[in-house]
Amino acid sequence: MDNLTFASDAPGERLFMLGNEAIARGAIEAGVQLAAAYPGTPSTEVTETLAEVAKELDIYVEWSVNEKVAFEMALAASISGLRALASMKHVGVNVAHDPLMTASYIGAKGGLVLLSAEDPYSWSSQNEQDNRYIAEQAHIPVIEPSSIQEAKDMMADAFSLSEEFKHLFMLRTVTRINHGRSDVTLGEIQRERRKASFVKNRQWLNYTPAEARLNKPLMLERLEKIKEAVDTLPYNRLGLRDGARLGIIACGLSYSYTMEALDWLGVGYKISVLKIGTPYPLPEKLVRKLLNSVDEVLVVEELEPYVETHVKAIAGEDNIPVKIHGKDMVPRSGELSTRIVTEAIASLTDSGLPVDFKKIDELSRETAPLLPWRPPAMCSGCPHRASHYAIGVAARRVARDSGKDIEPVYPSDIGCYNLAYNPPLEAADTTICMGASFGIANGLSHIIDSPIVAHMGDSTFFHSGIPPMINAVYNKANITMVVMDNSATAMTGFQPHPGTGQTATGEETISLKIEDIARACGVGFVEVIDPFDLKNAIDTFERAIRFEGPSLVVSRRLCAMIEQRQKRARGEKTVPYRVDPEKCNDRCNACFELLGCPAIIKEGNKAVIDTSLCNGCGVCAQVCPYNAIVQEQA
Amino acid sequence: MIKEFNIVIAGVGGQGVILMSELLGNAAVRDGLNVRGSEALGMAVRGGSVSSTIRLGEAVLGPLAPTGKADVLVAMEPVEALRNISYLSKSSTVILNTEKVVPFTVSSTGSTYPELETIIENLNRASDDIIKLNAAEIAGEAGSAQSANVVMLGALFGQGQLPIKIETIKQQIEARFSERLTAVNIRAFDLGYEVCRKVLK
Numbered sequence: 001m002d003n004l005t006f007a008s009d010a011p012g013e014r015l016f017m018l019g020n021e022a023i024a025r026g027a028i029e030a031g032v033q034l035a036a037a038y039p040g041t042p043s044t045e046v047t048e049t050l051a052e053v054a055k056e057l058d059i060y061v062e063w064s065v066n067e068k069v070a071f072e073m074a075l076a077a078s079i080s081g082l083r084a085l086a087s088m089k090h091v092g093v094n095v096a097h098d099p100l101m102t103a104s105y106i107g108a109k110g111g112l113v114l115l116s117a118e119d120p121y122s123w124s125s126q127n128e129q130d131n132r133y134i135a136e137q138a139h140i141p142v143i144e145p146s147s148i149q150e151a152k153d154m155m156a157d158a159f160s161l162s163e164e165f166k167h168l169f170m171l172r173t174v175t176r177i178n179h180g181r182s183d184v185t186l187g188e189i190q191r192e193r194r195k196a197s198f199v200k201n202r203q204w205l206n207y208t209p210a211e212a213r214l215n216k217p218l219m220l221e222r223l224e225k226i227k228e229a230v231d232t233l234p235y236n237r238l239g240l241r242d243g244a245r246l247g248i249i250a251c252g253l254s255y256s257y258t259m260e261a262l263d264w265l266g267v268g269y270k271i272s273v274l275k276i277g278t279p280y281p282l283p284e285k286l287v288r289k290l291l292n293s294v295d296e297v298l299v300v301e302e303l304e305p306y307v308e309t310h311v312k313a314i315a316g317e318d319n320i321p322v323k324i325h326g327k328d329m330v331p332r333s334g335e336l337s338t339r340i341v342t343e344a345i346a347s348l349t350d351s352g353l354p355v356d357f358k359k360i361d362e363l364s365r366e367t368a369p370l371l372p373w374r375p376p377a378m379c380s381g382c383p384h385r386a387s388h389y390a391i392g393v394a395a396r397r398v399a400r401d402s403g404k405d406i407e408p409v410y411p412s413d414i415g416c417y418n419l420a421y422n423p424p425l426e427a428a429d430t431t432i433c434m435g436a437s438f439g440i441a442n443g444l445s446h447i448i449d450s451p452i453v454a455h456m457g458d459s460t461f462f463h464s465g466i467p468p469m470i471n472a473v474y475n476k477a478n479i480t481m482v483v484m485d486n487s488a489t490a491m492t493g494f495q496p497h498p499g500t501g502q503t504a505t506g507e508e509t510i511s512l513k514i515e516d517i518a519r520a521c522g523v524g525f526v527e528v529i530d531p532f533d534l535k536n537a538i539d540t541f542e543r544a545i546r547f548e549g550p551s552l553v554v555s556r557r558l559c560a561m562i563e564q565r566q567k568r569a570r571g572e573k574t575v576p577y578r579v580d581p582e583k584c585n586d587r588c589n590a591c592f593e594l595l596g597c598p599a600i601i602k603e604g605n606k607a608v609i610d611t612s613l614c615n616g617c618g619v620c621a622q623v624c625p626y627n628a629i630v631q632e633q634a
Numbered sequence: 635m636i637k638e639f640n641i642v643i644a645g646v647g648g649q650g651v652i653l654m655s656e657l658l659g660n661a662a663v664r665d666g667l668n669v670r671g672s673e674a675l676g677m678a679v680r681g682g683s684v685s686s687t688i689r690l691g692e693a694v695l696g697p698l699a700p701t702g703k704a705d706v707l708v709a710m711e712p713v714e715a716l717r718n719i720s721y722l723s724k725s726s727t728v729i730l731n732t733e734k735v736v737p738f739t740v741s742s743t744g745s746t747y748p749e750l751e752t753i754i755e756n757l758n759r760a761s762d763d764i765i766k767l768n769a770a771e772i773a774g775e776a777g778s779a780q781s782a783n784v785v786m787l788g789a790l791f792g793q794g795q796l797p798i799k800i801e802t803i804k805q806q807i808e809a810r811f812s813e814r815l816t817a818v819n820i821r822a823f824d825l826g827y828e829v830c831r832k833v834l835k
Binding site: 014015016123147148176177179180181182183253256257259260263264337338339342355356357360361363364366367370371372373374375376377379423424592593596597598599600601602607 | 647660662667668671672673681693694696697698701719720736737742743753756759760
């Protein structure tokens with residue numbers, strides 16, 4: 001069929017899809033009616049995909065201000081009888097953790113699914129977090145796909161399971177599922193739309209101590225029923241081999257790596273395999289069956305030994321004489337791979353390796369020093385670069401003038417501006433989680449003498465910057481807060497937020513001004529600057545840092561990537577800058593060493609601007625002490 | 635159906651690596667193949683190294699080509715070929731765009747970029763089968779320097795092992811681009827294909 005898309009009503013057709021498109025398709029097939037999320041890699045495209053067809057399929061889709069609100073949105077829909085999805089990255093679940101803990105007491109009426117998109121190897125995250133533990137703590141059953149096809153199918157099924165057991169479910173995915181691609185066979189789309197109805201039931205929905213005491217045992221009963229059911233769910237499968245000495249328990253995507261490894265080693269015929277699609281609760285009958293049939297078991301799972309610990313508990317409880325391996329054979333850090341699983345199985349079966357991995361590793365090691373460093377960098381023309389530069393000049397000046405031996409401190413946050421971590425800017429000193437730059441700054445202000453200039457982006461400010469800003473006002477923290485406002489959630493792909501005047505589905509809405517919020521919260525010094533006007537930016541930052549008490553500067557300039565897109569759409573040309581080689585001093589290096597713009601390269605000892613990369617921001621021209629950088633004629 | 639065919643595409647953010655994977659994957663599905671793939675997104679796209687895997691055949695399950703198991707490494711950039719050397723074995727083919735993209739770190743932090751000969755010598759330690767072409771120049775001949783990725787796609791088909799029909803990939807190119815860009819890209823594809831055939835003769 002031609003012109004097939006992720007929204008086509010074409011059951012049985014095959015389509016090449018991004019994992020997140022497939023996950024969104026699963027929700028569409030299930031007839032989801034509300035989807036809320038906050039952007040975060042690797043989860044973002046699920047909501048973007050749903051937003052594309054929101055109007056056509058009558059789904060309410062929104063970018064919520066943070067994950068807590070997103071989850072509460074979905075919960076509200078579920079208790080009103082609609083199928084609802086909340087999507088977030090693993091660390092977003094921390095933000096939503098508070099309502100999760102009580103949501104499980106409520107359970108679900110309309111199917112309620114929480115997507116936790118996790119990131120082994122921390123490709124785009126501050127940590128590797130295994131939310132199977134959070135799920136267990138919050139009494140939320142977890143479904144985990146071994147492939148993209150299964151991710152789609154499980155997402156669709158999760159809504160029915162949720163309604164069948166009147167409980168919410170978590171779909172746990174990893175980057176290689178979300179950002180993997182695969183052919184996917186489409187299922188039928190549920191087009192029936194329910195009418196939401198909020199029926200007052202305070203015993204069920206209003207948690208004073210009495211309701212907690214009443215509902216927890218009921219919740220535990222629901223969990224017990226789910227536990228009994230998982231052994232027969234198709235996601236959990238036991239393949240016993242006659243006479244097998246070794247059994248493998250493989251959870252989620254690890255099952256794909258395991259089956260490839262068995263094939264590569266040619267030992268599949270003599271190893272029993274239990275595929276785990278519900279790590280919580282585990283299919284205990286199947287686990288027991290496997291444990292009783294072999295001498296040795298290898299548990300293959302990414303990140304923490306979650307399944308391993310539970311399997312060991314079962315073996316211990318039943319006194320089953322079986323040796324259980326797990327994190328002693330496969331790493332707890334980073335992603336797994338077919339190779340890692342192949343090596344683990346080879347060593348347990350005394351098999352020869354199919355490839356000389358050692359030799360390959362040696363070659364990689366030997367050639368690594370040849371590779372130039374290609375870190376992710378702020379784009380040419382990125383306004384954050386100018387902000388960082390101006391903050392640095394101002395803060396160092398204040399530190400120097402203090403006469404004390406102090407150095408400015410720059411707490412940073414989650415977003416593109418954090419790329420200033422790398423040389424030459426080195427202007428991001430701490431990164432913990434969303435909003436922590438202002439929080440860390442609050443703490444430092446009461447204990448050290450350094451100028452403290454914390455920065456975060458506009459989307460991060462709305463997500464979790466406001467409480468620590470109020471805290472600084474209330475508790476008199478002498479800090480400078482900078483909101484680098486590029487009018488987008490840039491790092492995750494330019495999603496709109498409360499400051500952009502647009503909703504997820506493209507509707508016009510109010511555009512909140514960060515400076516208005518700061519003033520309303522009592523910040524005594526609030527100014528807005530254009531970071532490309534370096535002189536004024538440096539001057540403003542200096543006054544902000546010298547201000548006694550909390551100060552806030554909004555450094556506002558549209559994201560360079562969006563600006564380029566808009567220019568192209570308007571048919572406008574970018575007028576690049578160039579270096580006059582006569583004026584460029586070959587002992588200077590200021591433009592490279594101060595800015596690190598990818599468009600400025602060194603040829604011989606002189607600076608040259610790659611005009612195909614230059615976005616014409618002109619910041620380098622303001623930094624050059626020899627006035628050697630000039631704009632080409634338009 | 636072929637059992638397993640692994641393609642690794644390496645380059646730098648902005649070179650169109652992901653687009654190549656999408657075109658290949660869509661074409662492969664049209665030709666009835668199982669397809670799996672994976673790519674690095676997020677932090678990795680801002681001027682950093684990008685690599686993407688496309689795996690075809692009845693035995694492929696996981697999203698990543700295993701170590702030492704690439705059938706073809708398509709490198710949009712010489713250093714990025716070397717960065718992905720662990721996918722190669724003696725039976726792998728490397729299709730190498732010889733046009734360098736020198737990272738800004740070479741200017742600002744004293745990182746160095748090796749000579750092309752050094753890169754090739756080292757790649758040769760893993761595989762002798764290296765097809766070299768300057769895709770940027772060829773793309774220029776086709777009408778747009780932006781279509782170097784499609785030149786490399788043409789070369790990948792010219793290499794002759796890929797179990798996808800040329801007609802199918804061309805349909806994907808047509809479906810993807812405007813009429814004007816389709817003409818440029820089909821030219822780019824054909825030139826890449828021809829150059830690769832010539833090198834192989």
